[in-house]
Amino acid sequence: MLDRLNQAMDHIEEHLGDRIEAADLARIAWTSEYHLRRLFSALAGMPLSEYIRRRRLTVAGAEVLSGERTLLEIAVRYGYTSAEAFTRAFRQLHGVSPGEARRSGASLSSQPRMSFRLTIEGSSSMxxxxxxxxxxxxxxxxxxxxxxxxxxxxxxxxxxxxxxxxxxxxxxxxxxxxxxxxxxxxxxxxxxxxxxxxxxxxxxxxxxxxxxxxxxxxxxxxxxxxxxxxxxxxxxxxxxxxxxxxxxxxxxxxxxxxxxxxxxxxxxxxxxxxxxxxxxxxxxxxxx
The missing domain is CATH 3.20.80.10 (Regulatory factor, effector binding domain)
Structure with missing residues (x-):
């Protein structure tokens, strides 16, 4: 099960610029969408949709600071239909707007990429x-x-x-x-x-x-x-x-x-x- 969850995590990373459907992730993990959402939340401490949003904005933040693309190009690349929507989401995670981050080189928040592994804690059985x-x-x-x-x-x-x-x-x-x-x-x-x-x-x-x-x-x-x-x-x-x-x-x-x-x-x-x-x-x- 953990291997399949990690394959779903890989799929997220490979498609941060695309529309990511929970149903597709569930198929990769060989489970139901209902179970995937509940299990992910229990393991990660946040909803699956929130993790995807935070990963997109983390990667988008790096592109904002690099200056290689315009802010509108970055917004569209990560699924935002307007610069205003991108700015609102960006500010919610990072605390500054994309423009402010690019001008000042501000410190940004980062959502690390997740992977799952089994850790043995204690010797008691369930x-x-x-x-x-x-x-x-x-x-x-x-x-x-x-x-x-x-x-x-x-x-x-x-x-x-x-x-x-x-x-x-x-x-x-x-x-x-x-x-x-x-x-x-x-x-x-x-x-x-x-x-x-x-x-x-x-x-x-x-x-x-x-x-x-x-x-x-x-x-x-x-x-x-x-x-x-x-x-x-x-x-x-x-x-x-x-x-x-x-x-x-x-x-x-x-x-x-x-x-x-x-x-x-x-x-x-x-x-x-x-x-x-x-x-x-x-x-x-x-x-x-």
Whole structure:
């Protein structure tokens, strides 16, 4: 998988002056466009489209300073339809306009070319299993929140607090399927998996019973799930498991992400320092 991702990175470099389609990169990487976008964001910390934009402007910046082409020629070469559009994008990355950079020889920002390699960190293995599930329903309440990689997510904490203890107990009683207990479901990320990305967050339980009038229903399609477990310091143990799934497990296993909510259940100790977690990721097996 990593070799194919690096081939896609090579394709980007070879076509910075052309229109680059994510679908073409996905074909080079032998994966779906959906999985490529999510995996790249997890590995690189930025959306694929943002990386391409930053690489184009990095190379364009070098050409601006060289003075061999006019600014309009450089703008057109890297896909901008007008000098004004190029100037806006250039200033956003470099902090100065192309004209100012050429006149003053200003310092510019640089987005390094990315390549991916597997790094072994520690000797612990990831515990996972693969489960097939028919369509099921979750009952609970949902909202939209920003993604936080480390530490407590204030938006989620406030949302769960707004649900109230009595309603959380009701959800626990409604739970009669797998995964059991009260769960978090996240989907519809607005960009990639970078810090601050907005996503749909649903707090509820899997049940075969009808939803109470004051609660919502989330229908989860049938499919294959990779199920991971983690135990350790709260909240880092579960957050690091999310990171390791995308940076270690996916590149090393013949599965890719498919559309659907990602589910998690976290049980925290009474003193709030330790947690057992379980994460369900919607996947499809690849030919690799």
């Amino acid at each position: 515990r996972y299993r693969v489960a097939e599930r028919d369509e099921f329903r979750m009952v609970g309440r949902g909202t939209r929140v920003p993604l936080v990689h480390e530490g407590m997510n204030p938006a989620i904490v406030d949302f769960i607090r707004s649900i109230g203890r009595a309603n959380l107990d009701r959800l626990e009683e409604l739970s009669d399927g797998e995964p059991g207990g009260v769960l978090a479901a996240v989907e519809n990320l607005s960009g990639g998996r970078e810090e601050g990305t907005e996503l749909d967050y649903f707090h509820g339980a899997v049940t075969t019973r009808a939803a109470p009038e004051d609660m919502e229903t989330l229908v989860v399609p049938a499919g294959t799930w990779a199920v991971f477990e983690a135990s350790g310091e709260f909240p880092q143990a579960v957050q690091y498991l999310w990171r390791d799934i995308f940076t270690q497990w996916f590149p090393s296993n013949p599965y890719e992400l498919r559309p659907g909510p990602e589910l998690s259940r976290t049980t925290v100790s009474e003193d709030g320092t330790y947690a057992d977690g379980e994460i369900w990721i919607p996947v499809v097996r690849t030919g690799g």
